[in-house]
Amino acid sequence: MxxxxxxxxxxxxxxxxxxxxxxxxxxxxxxxxxxxxxxxxxxxxxxxxxxxxxxxxxxxxxxxxxxxxxxxxxxxxxxxxxxxxxxxxxxxxxxxxxxxxxxxxxxxxxxxxxxLPLTSFIARPSSSNLERTRNQLEKANYKITDDLHLVIFHKNNKLTPLKFTIYYRDGPSTVKDNQIKRGNSKLSNRNTDSKNEGPKWLIAALQEPNYELSETDKNIINKGNIPWKNHESGQVAWIDHKNYFTLLIKNYVENENDDAKLLDTLCSFATKNDILKFRKNYRHCKIRV
Incomplete structure (x- = not known):
């Protein structure tokens, strides 16, 4: 049975x-x-x-x-x-x-x-609680990595602009490695392929409330001819101007509010190195300003 x-x-x-x-x-x-x-x-x-x-x-x-x-x-x-x-x-x-x-x-x-949270997560505080959330993340040993600007394209030409500040702290896998380096752990012979090993980092993606697209991004997107390329997050393109990076994602799935998929995307772009690697490997889907 x-x-x-x-x-x-x-x-x-x-x-x-x-x-x-x-x-x-x-x-x-x-x-x-x-x-x-x-x-x-x-x-x-x-x-x-x-x-x-x-x-x-x-x-x-x-x-x-x-x-x-x-x-x-x-x-x-x-x-x-x-x-x-x-x-x-x-x-x-x-x-x-x-x-x-x-x-x-x-x-x-x-x-x-x-x-403390034991997984990565998305935080959506109101404007009045934004600074409180930032302060509590810092007190919980989260460190800021970068801001990430997103524009999600839905069916019927609907756009969702999002801005996240990405925080991170050591995950269970990193904590284990640190214990082993200090010589105060019995885990040196552990199976690193175990499903229970856990992630190296835990992120907290803090969504900025009431975020709107910049006029520059609006003008670029409205011109059309976006050079979409396939990516694990879906079809993607990107804009780079004024010292910040905007990721465009085409999301035509039934569930437009799939936080699990959104969090996977945020984890993939959590650090400056992640974004630099993406820009190098996906330079052909950059929208020229």
Whole structure:
């Protein structure tokens, strides 16, 4: 029997999984549950000791919307039945892995443990929250790489202009390599082809709200005769003027709001080196200004 057929609630031979589903639905309804991202599996080989207990403590007690919690070292030590020194060591390990940040807000007696994103993602803050988002990315050790201007061509001659500021931080694969270089890891013989190895970098693509095309780009695009070329992101062309690069993508798929595909594109153009490599390999689809 296939896995999905076995887990079909209509299957009379499957009572145990149905009980779990009912329990999960009940916990969600009363609001007593925590969110553990699937990608935590990429970090499990890096947690050589019981630091995972502390991460689970933060995840269980965190606000499910903002991912933060406020507990003193002494309280956590008492809850996990270890010393305060041990909790401090575990905190340092989780911070080093990029799983949390920990700060002391002025208005709180206890420090704030903040869970961090474990995958690349697109952030779309409102204008009023734009600077707040930038500040929090920097505090979470994200570094700016570059701005990326995009114009997506849809069916019926519809255009979507986008501007992203690309931030990045070390991904689980890079963290593993750094541990091995420092000689404090048992992972030197790891299988680097493992699906659980994880990416080298995690990016945060910060979309600028209310972005509009420049008049120069409008004039260039309206002239037509765009030299489209096939690329993994779709059919592409590009404009280069006034010291910035604009990528044109023809997207005639049914789902115009495919964030997974958009994020793949942003990851492919996340750094200046990525763009330089693209410009070299796709120089024939440059639109002359």
């Amino acid at each position: 296939k896995f999905n057929e076995y887990n079909n609630p209509a299957n009379p031979d499957q009572p145990r999984g149905f009980i779990y589903k009912q329990w999960k639905d009940y916990k969600k309804k009363i609001g007593r549950y925590c969110l553990i991202p699937n990608e935590i599996i990429q970090y499990l080989p890096l947690l050589n000791g019981p630091e995972l207990n502390l991460y689970m403590f933060y995840a269980i007690n965190a606000d499910n919307t903002f991912g933060n919690s406020f507990y003193s070292i002494e309280t956590i030590a008492q809850e996990l039945n270890v010393s305060a020194k041990t909790i401090n060591n575990w905190n340092n390990k989780l911070i080093d892995l990029g799983l949390i940040t920990r700060v002391q807000p002025i208005e709180h007696k206890s420090a704030e443990a903040q869970l």
